[in-house]
Amino acid sequence: MEPGKLRGLMDRVRNTIIVLVAICGPLIIPGWNCGRVFAQMLDLVPASPATSVEGNPTRLHEVQAFDRSRIAHREAKRLEKAGSPVCVDRYYEATVFAYAAILATGTTGVTDWNQIPDDYNISLADCLRAAGTFGRLDPRSHLQINGPAGPIVVRVIHRGFVWSPEDFEGLIDARSAPKNPAQHRSYQRVGAGAAQVSVRSNRNLTSADRFLPPRSFFPATAILHPDLGPWIGLAGTPRGGDLLELHDPLRTTCVELAGGRFPLACNLDASVAMAEASVGSRRYALVGFLNPSIEVGNTFLGTLEPYQPGKIPVVFVHGLRDNPYTFTDLVNGLRACPGFLDHFQIVGFRYPTGITFIRSAAMFRRCLRDMEATFDPQHRDPGLQNTVLVGHSMGGLISKLQITWSGEALWNLAATQPLETLVTSESTKTFLREIFYFEPLPFVRRVVFMGTPHDGAALANRAVGRVTSRLVRRAADSLAMIDQLERDNPGALLPYMADLPSSIDLLAKRGPILKTMRQLPINPATTYHTIAGTASMPDRFARGDGVVPLSSAHSDGAASELWIPATHSRINADPQTLQELDRILRVHLAETYGPPPGR
Template sequence: MTTRRICTALGWCLALALLAGCARIGVKPVPMDTRTREFDRTALNSSLPSERSLVFVRQRDLETAWKADAESMLLGLDREARAQKDREAFFVLAELCYYEGKKEHADKARAASYYLSSALYAYAYLFDDALSPELDIYHPYSRQAMEFYNRSLANYALYARETGLAYADGRELPWLRGKVRLTGRSSQLAFAPDELESYHLAYEFEVVGLTPQQVRLGLGVPMAVVRQPPPEASRTAADRFTPKVRQTYAATLFLRFSPHPEAKTSGALVYDAALEVHDPMRGTSLTVEGRRVSMEYDLTTPLALMMQQSPEPNGLEGMMNPAAWEKLSGLYMLQPYDPGKIPVVFVHGLMSSPTTWANVFNGLMGDPELRERYQFWFFRYPTGNPVLYSAMTLRRSLDEVRHTVDPDGTNPNFARMVVVGHSMGGLLAKTLAEEGGDALWAKVSKTPLDALAVSARDKALVREAFYFGPRPYVSRIIFVAVPHRGSDLALGLVGKIGRALITLPATVLRPVASVGAALLRAMGPGARDKDMPGITGIDSLSPKNAMLQGLAEAPIVTPYHSILGDEKQGGRTGGTDGVVPYASSHLDGAQSELVVHSGHSAHEHPLAIREMRRILLLHLQQGAASPAAP
């Protein structure tokens, strides 16, 4: 065989070998996580579009054109998608526009145009019934399309905030194939758009210190909108109960697209877009093109942002120096009064403030029925004052809000009020459902109040503190770690130190001193100051305190529940939360009692929060209790 024939034969063998190699088909093992990551990859979570979109482009031999001139390729794909009414193509357009928006981050206006285009294409993929195949809402691609809509709209909102682009009716915004014309604005929030000071996207923050995060996925961009409090001159009567600080509300942004009549001119397409701001406290779904869609919201981020921007005064100061808190005391609503919702009033305990309820409020907000049926209020007071004095201010505050928002007493929702009290706050709450009067005064003095030689003003104040009756609008109370029969800590070193450091304000000290002096005179020449009981908030918690004993003996006429802490789970009769023993916090007449493995901050225990949720849902089911006589 000649050399030439040998070379020819070898060439054929090599060609056959190469052909055989090309024809080999098989598999190779890879880690399962690696393979699933390939399926999960999108332009949202990586530097590449999804494999699905890349395959779509390659099947149409558009990859080279896309890399050479992305905008021209996308315009051509848009025309093809509309001609063929191809839903799949609209998804690819949404993802590739989002991808191009990320690439164009240096040119903010161009990136914004791509993001608006992505939102529009994703909206069409989800809601245009003229496209085929029919939308499968259970397919993961539907959720991905919602994510492209949300994230694209979020990026456009950031662009608008950074550039000062405000809403204006008729304003035209550029997108890939034309203009988006703003044609309407609506808001479910309880204040006018011109009161909006700023807005933030929930996506911009990570929450610290609040759990769990009350977030639900869906359609729309969750936001925290900040309202500047109205000037004093324009505040309404109900505004007295909203804090004079920047208020932060949860909201969801939604942009509703629709083709503009006669929208096509010279190849350009015009869409109308209505800007909507939804309140997740009012509802959790959107109706779009006849479909009911879950709305995305985040309730925790706005709450955490508000607490960070407007920190609460220190609760220790409220105990040691009650005068510093006098102007801060009262009832506070996080949102304007809603006559269609039942009030739930939280009352904090010793050395504390309303922020102690943050995790409780956050946890209860996770239930949509509670959000839609209840409004949550908070009572702040200086805990160094005597309990009966603080309880009097609570009754005054609730009577005032009743007189302001329901003067005729005809709103059945107001009359179904629920009060939740932790520790000392439970003692204040109890006076809303008990009878004071002569029996309580007799615990302090055998001399009738009217017989004491004190000024009419001081006598009136003491009478208001001791002579009270159940409030007819309070229909249920939840006691959490409440020292109904006192705490031994008030007798020990902690009580002595605290008592020595507390400085009572003149508004409390003057009438108490006046009445105390009159009582000493009535007791005879042998009476001494040491014969008088202490008057600070800590003194009010002593098991030997006659006032506390009187409150413990009085019947509670309103349905109530108990939640108790036990730090060692040592059994109910011998248990304690480290501050209040079970024997002090237990009440025989409670409709329910739950003991959680916790210290004194039992109200923050997740099982305690679940129990409050259960009780509030039960309250809705059972209807209003029979109101007590005033």
């Protein structure tokens, strides 16, 4: 037999014996350290460490190391199923040998992770999941492992996050994320590391915490750098202790691992899906539309990350029967755009859509002022003072009411006498004043209208719109206020106000509110843009997005107007919308801070 074929046959026989020894050894001799004997068989550990040469370690076989990793992983699965915490150690062992296998490849430079077997990522993800289950992991500080030479305390280091280490209260495997019904495109990157979702509970310790949700979910990618010494005794391997790095995959794209440089794995979908599921956004949208009294108190202006001074807030405002997660594709798409997070930060506004939208606009105005008072009371933050609003559908109308002067125009639609002459409580006067009298917010410098019905929507005029409007329960506090005003001020309220129109009623074409809003003066210091849908029809035949006619979406004076082949409900998810919004924000950034170097 040829020497090459003989060596191949001997290797196959040898590997078979190794697997049998690793599996059967502990059954024959309890407590037997099969791990070290196995490693010696692989030539990963010399029979005597003294035989190794510094800088020229004993032979390291990539395939055999991967085999050892997979054996440990199978054993870990069995132990986990049996409810044994030892599974954490076996998963860790599987990760260590997968790391050793990558090291054995001698990879240098940036390498496509698709060329590397996924054992490392899978074993590490399983290890972290099991460690969390059995109380071995505190993602703020350390991971506890029982290694071949005794206990190992693996330090946890956080890299690149705007969150503090104390915010890492728990890690959830990104693979366990539920489906996000609002998402149409996936935003993931193949690479090294175990994709995780970190969880932070809001203890409301500071005023800034009021702008974070009860639970925040944000992406993290774990990278383990093990000390190979205790496992395979290689001379020349790092002896500084095991290190578990948690990287922000939004801000880090490549990572050093086992002597090579690889793309960092990234999963933006999982954290958003978990956040959506935790707040029950679909239920909120339905209840907030049909019975808004229940959800008025849950109106919320929230940041996706802790507020960052100097970065421009991009505030998303959803439309009728919707919620902030309708912008999932846009938000993830923007966060994936190079440079976006260096200059911008995401903010979302949630409100019950069944109430009259001019009241929603007043609530939004109050929230925006509160944000400025909290983060920029001196009006000096160049980021906040150049805030951008992005409104879809009715959210565009709510955004428009942040950049216009009301004068007496809206109040004249509601009453026949001045507000101050009404017989009512001071709190009611304040309530009405906030709704009907306002000025532009000076720090809102740009607005993007997406499928916004400036002249109304066809659906509101149809039978289904009228029937749906009847299903909407008027807010209890508004009903009580109208009753008191009519009782103590006979004839003061006009029928339009007395009937307490819902948002659907206000969106009816040729309605008085929308006609009046068309005439309200817009702050000349604010720039605005239009994105309208054509429902996939060619431009010359297009009439609208199926809900909002193009004539209604049009706004005189817009700096730009783009038609995209999308229906009303899919404008938010269309790639052309993302491209246009990215373009608009780059223009806004250049006009705010000047063009970037080299442009």
